[in-house]
Amino acid sequence: MADSPRSLDPVQLGAYFDLIEVSSLLRYAVEQQLREAGDLSYVQFQLLARLGDSPTGSQRMTDLADGVVYSRSGLTYQAGLLEKAGLVVRAPSPEDERVTTVTITDAGRALLAKVLPGHVEVVRGMLFEPLSREDVMTLAGLLAPVRDHMRSTPPRSAAPRRRQREA
Amino acid sequence: MADSPRSLDPVQLGAYFDLIEVSSLLRYAVEQQLREAGDLSYVQFQLLARLGDSPTGSQRMTDLADGVVYSRSGLTYQAGLLEKAGLVVRAPSPEDERVTTVTITDAGRALLAKVLPGHVEVVRGMLFEPLSREDVMTLAGLLAPVRDHMRSTPPRSAAPRRRQREA
DNA sequence: TATTGTTATACTCTATAACTATA
DNA sequence: TATAGTTATAGAGTATAACAATA
Numbered sequence: 001m002a003d004s005p006r007s008l009d010p011v012q013l014g015a016y017f018d019l020i021e022v023s024s025l026l027r028y029a030v031e032q033q034l035r036e037a038g039d040l041s042y043v044q045f046q047l048l049a050r051l052g053d054s055p056t057g058s059q060r061m062t063d064l065a066d067g068v069v070y071s072r073s074g075l076t077y078q079a080g081l082l083e084k085a086g087l088v089v090r091a092p093s094p095e096d097e098r099v100t101t102v103t104i105t106d107a108g109r110a111l112l113a114k115v116l117p118g119h120v121e122v123v124r125g126m127l128f129e130p131l132s133r134e135d136v137m138t139l140a141g142l143l144a145p146v147r148d149h150m151r152s153t154p155p156r157s158a159a160p161r162r163r164q165r166e167a
Numbered sequence: 168m169a170d171s172p173r174s175l176d177p178v179q180l181g182a183y184f185d186l187i188e189v190s191s192l193l194r195y196a197v198e199q200q201l202r203e204a205g206d207l208s209y210v211q212f213q214l215l216a217r218l219g220d221s222p223t224g225s226q227r228m229t230d231l232a233d234g235v236v237y238s239r240s241g242l243t244y245q246a247g248l249l250e251k252a253g254l255v256v257r258a259p260s261p262e263d264e265r266v267t268t269v270t271i272t273d274a275g276r277a278l279l280a281k282v283l284p285g286h287v288e289v290v291r292g293m294l295f296e297p298l299s300r301e302d303v304m305t306l307a308g309l310l311a312p313v314r315d316h317m318r319s320t321p322p323r324s325a326a327p328r329r330r331q332r333e334a
Numbered sequence: 335t336a337t338t339g340t341t342a343t344a345c346t347c348t349a350t351a352a353c354t355a356t357a
Numbered sequence: 358t359a360t361a362g363t364t365a366t367a368g369a370g371t372a373t374a375a376c377a378a379t380a
Contacts, residue, residue: 008287008295011307016290018310023190024236025317041346061362069195074348076363098356098361120175123183128175130316135309140178142298142306143185149297150192208369228339241371243340265338265379337380346371353364 026126033122038115043068043078045115048087051104052112058103060093087111193293200289205282210235210245212282215254218271219279225270227260254278 008016027042034040040048046068051057065075079102082088087108093099104112128136175183194209201207207215213235218224232242246269249255254275260266271279295303 006287007283008291011300011303012291012295015303015307015310016294018307018314019186019190019294020194022310022314022317023186023194025314027187027190028236043347062360069191071349072362073350073364077347080363092356092362096357096361100362124175124179126317126320127183127186127313128179130312131309133178136178136182138305139309140182140185142302142309143182143189145297146294147185147189147192150189150293153293210370229337238372239339240341240373244370247340263338263380267339335380338378339376340378341374341376343373343375344371345373346369348367348369350366350368351364352366353362355361355363357358357360 022127026123029122029126030119033118034115037118038111040111040115041078043070044082045112045119047075047078047082047102048104048108048112051088051102052109056103057109058101061090061100061102064102082108189294193290196289196293197286200285201282204285205278207278207282208245210237211249212279212286214242214245214249214269215271215275215279218255218269219276223270224276225268228267228269231269249275 031042034042034045038045047064050064050067051059061072061075061079064070064079065072068075070078079088079090083090087105089103089105090100091103093101131139198209201209201212205212214231217231217234218226228239228242228246231237231246232239235242237245246255246257250257253272255269255271257267257269260268298306
């Protein structure tokens with residue numbers, strides 16, 4: 001018990017609730033758009049987007065799992081779906097035969113391109129419409145340090161054995 | 168090659184990604200804490216918290232479903248679990264027999280009280296630690312209008328069938 | 335007829351543990 | 358032995374549609 005459980009002040013509480021609500025509603029809307037436009041779940045979209053952003057169009061399974069906060073078996077499952085749909089291919093890495101390299105296909109890129117405009121549309125319409133350009137910069141400036149903080153802080157109470165952190 | 172709606176600018180993109188990542192990581196951590204401290208999913212916690220906040224400790228099923236972004240059948244399922252665990256009770260409303268009133272029990276309040284300190288702890292440690300008091304006020308000031316905007320736009324029950332297209 | 339809620343069902347997703355193979 | 362990934366499996370959660378009861 002390092003800290004006494006003082007509660008959150010009203011402003012913090014409001015910010016927390018609004019953050020949860022905003023992200024939930026946004027996520028819900030985006031998921032619906034992705035499902036309709038390309039029959040993709042959000043996770044699948046994230047995986048494709050990550051591969052599409054990669055210069056080579058490829059990534060190792062483990063790196064993908066790290067990026068999306070997934071168990072490896074969960075990633076295997078999703079990668080299997082994407083592969084079955086012809087959106088990615090998997091192949092063992094020549095350098096290290098233990099490693100599986102996932103690569104986005106042309107079909108995968110095409111689907112990404114097909115889905116992206118609607119995706120952007122939803123995000124702009126829901127998230128950015130009520131914000132000025134300056135607001136967005138401010139928001140980005142606030143979220144970035146939080147993101148960095150979260151990334152650097154392992155979950156305190158129960159650290160699931162993800163990857164061992166080199167100390 | 169459909170009409171390309173202007174893409175998001177880099178600042179918007181960053182804000183969007185960070186929002187998604189921050190809320191995902193926070194949600195993940197909070198869910199773990201709730202599971203460990205009280206064997207509650209986040210949705211179940213939200214339902215209990217809503218009931219606990221209500222002056223009467225009661226709410227109609229539909230109001231609960233609206234507040235939590237759920238289908239009614241999904242809420243029925245969750246309410247069933249909570250009831251089986253003795254955390255809420257359900258009863259038909261005397262005024263309108265169609266309505267089911269859900270009420271938090273003493274055990275429900277007790278569990279809420281047991282779980283809350285750890286919950287607050289996680290939120291503060293992950294979300295608010297890197298933010299000054301002023302930052303939090305700014306963040307709250309930005310999220311509130313977004314939340315209002317999202318609430319006011321076609322929520323979730325409507326939409327799927329029609330595709331919106333800008334002229 | 336419209337609304338509230340439940341049920342039946344089918345499916346998606348996720349995690350754990352055991353397993354294979356490479357290093 | 359340690360690491361990368363897969364498989365088997367089991368469980369939680371969600372949505373859709375059909376349904377019953379009430380308004």
